Amino acid sequence: MRCVAIDDEVHALKVIELHAEKVEKLEMVATFTDPVQAADFLEKHRVDLIFLDINMQSLNGFELLESLTRKPQVIFTTAYSEYAVKSYSVDALDYLMKPISFSRFLKAVNKADTIGKRVESAPAAQTTNQAKLISVKSGTTIHRIHLDDILYLEADGNYTKFVTDKESIMVLCTMKEALTKVSHHFIQTHRSFAVSTSKVNKVEPHQLAIGDKIIPIGVSYRKEVLARF
Numbered sequence: 001m002r003c004v005a006i007d008d009e010v011h012a013l014k015v016i017e018l019h020a021e022k023v024e025k026l027e028m029v030a031t032f033t034d035p036v037q038a039a040d041f042l043e044k045h046r047v048d049l050i051f052l053d054i055n056m057q058s059l060n061g062f063e064l065l066e067s068l069t070r071k072p073q074v075i076f077t078t079a080y081s082e083y084a085v086k087s088y089s090v091d092a093l094d095y096l097m098k099p100i101s102f103s104r105f106l107k108a109v110n111k112a113d114t115i116g117k118r119v120e121s122a123p124a125a126q127t128t129n130q131a132k133l134i135s136v137k138s139g140t141t142i143h144r145i146h147l148d149d150i151l152y153l154e155a156d157g158n159y160t161k162f163v164t165d166k167e168s169i170m171v172l173c174t175m176k177e178a179l180t181k182v183s184h185h186f187i188q189t190h191r192s193f194a195v196s197t198s199k200v201n202k203v204e205p206h207q208l209a210i211g212d213k214i215i216p217i218g219v220s221y222r223k224e225v226l227a228r229f
Contacts, residue, residue: 001113002046005031006038006064007053007077012098016051016077019105025113035059039067047072049093049112054078065090066180073115075108086172090181091135134181136162136171143169151210153178153186153194189225190218203229 003026005016013031020028029047032038035056042050050072054061061076074090079098093115094108132147145162154161155175162169162178171178179186179194188194189208193215202209203226207216217225 001025001048001109001116002027002029003049003051004029004038004042004047005051006035006056006061007051008033008035008056008058009053012053012077015098015100016105019100019102020051022102023106023109026109035061035064039064042068042072043070048116049073049075049109051075051077051096055080062086062090062177066177073112075112090173090177136169136173136181138169138171145169147183147185148198150182150186150196151199152196152213152215153182155192187225187228189221190216192216197228200229 003020005013005020005028007013007016010033013033017028017031020026026049029045030038030041032041036059039059052061052064052074054076055078056064059067061078065071065074073093075094075096076092077096077098077100081097093112096104096108133144134147136143136145145164149164149166151163151165153175154163155178156170158172158174159170160173160175160178162171175188175192175194179188182194182196185197186194187197195208195210195215199210200208201211205217205222205226207214208225208229209215
């Protein structure tokens with residue numbers, strides 16, 4: 001697996017490098033103390049796995065991940081346990097607490113290898129179907145949602161509600177973060193709402209409808225929304 005390590009602490013980065021050297025299945029193609037440089041590299045080169053610190057100064061790990069158009073598997077590395085819940089809301093493969101032991105590092109790598117092989121060997125139709133599933137965490141429960149089932153997203157501060165025909169799931173993430181998890185078929189209509197374009201049955205200058213649900217269209221979003229439909 002081609003991997004990259006990103007951490008603005010040189011010592012922490014060295015630990016990851018030393019651990020990776022012991023694992024034959026890993027090829028450490030680059031390491032970065034500057035997350036901005038790392039983001040640029042990841043846009044230009046194929047990478048299978050990122051070891052990613054969270055608490056970095058110029059660009060934190062979540063912001064870096066959000067900026068990528070192609071997202072490899074991610075293993076977060078951090079000294080702060082409070083980021084654990086959020087890390088799984090962005091589909092992180094694992095969450096390693098510093099100082100990272102080799103045994104714990106190896107367990108995370110083996111997990112990445114197993115998932116990677118499973119994806120490679122899956123039939124095309126199955127892979128496509130899996131790609132349409134997302135994971136969101138509400139409290140201690142992880143929900144698997146099919147993208148085609150989501151009607152709209154509704155933000156409330158640092159939380160966003162994923163609404164389907166059958167349920168509403170409140171997730172600890174902002175609207176901006178939620179939109180990175182869904183497909184380009186969603187469009188934000190208001191600072192608190194984003195909709196699945198395929199579910200909309202009526203559009204007016206100031207609002208649209210999904211079934212009986214009326215969704216407002218904010219002034220700053222109106223031009224883009226009306227052009228989309």
